[in-house]
Amino acid sequence: VERSLVLVKPDGVKRALTGAIIDRIERKGMRVIAMDLRSLPRELVEEHYAEHQGKPFFEPLVSFMLSGPVVAMVIEGHRCIEAFRTLSGATDPVKAAPGTIRGDLATDVGTTVVQNLVHGSDSPASAEREIKLFFPDLA
Numbered sequence: 429v430e431r432s433l434v435l436v437k438p439d440g441v442k443r444a445l446t447g448a449i450i451d452r453i454e455r456k457g458m459r460v461i462a463m464d465l466r467s468l469p470r471e472l473v474e475e476h477y478a479e480h481q482g483k484p485f486f487e488p489l490v491s492f493m494l495s496g497p498v499v500a501m502v503i504e505g506h507r508c509i510e511a512f513r514t515l516s517g518a519t520d521p522v523k524a525a526p527g528t529i530r531g532d533l534a535t536d537v538g539t540t541v542v543q544n545l546v547h548g549s550d551s552p553a554s555a556e557r558e559i560k561l562f563f564p565d566l567a
């Protein structure tokens with residue numbers, strides 16, 4: 429089975445949508461195998477989003493991720509990386525299809541960064557990197 433790193437971003441925690449998001453993950457047949465609520469250190473956020481360094485939305489993205497606690501989790505299931513991204517919907521909440529987490533629950537708040545409730549690893553290589561970063565003790 430595959431694993432993926434999922435984050436409920438600060439907007440999701442503030443709006444108390446963590447339960448609704450976990451519910452969708454579990455109803456889809458995926459399991460949460462590690463989880464906690466935490467305030468992220470800046471270095472971790474910058475490392476996590478290293479591929480976006482230098483882009484215009486990088487600083488706003490980092491500040492957004494530092495604006496409140498996140499719920500970090502590792503999920504497990506058959507092809508769960510792709511399954512969770514399908515469940516999340518498009519990055520832009522306005523374009524995300526109804527039925528998806530972002531399509532149903534996120535709105536375009538019109539700031540410099542897209543506040544889209546969740547993060548999910550985008551490939552097996554990023555999943556491995558991100559799980560090590562957020563859950564170094566996980567076997």
Ligand code: ATP
Nearest residue numbers: 485489518519540541542543544546547548549550
């Ligand atoms: P995530 O990695 O968070 O699951 P994603 O893979 O859909 O989202 P990425 O392209 O990796 O999107 O971008 C990471 C995050 O940066 C997005 O989820 C969003 O919050 C923000 N972001 C991405 N592109 C833009 C943009 N053009 N303008 C503002 N914010 C953006």
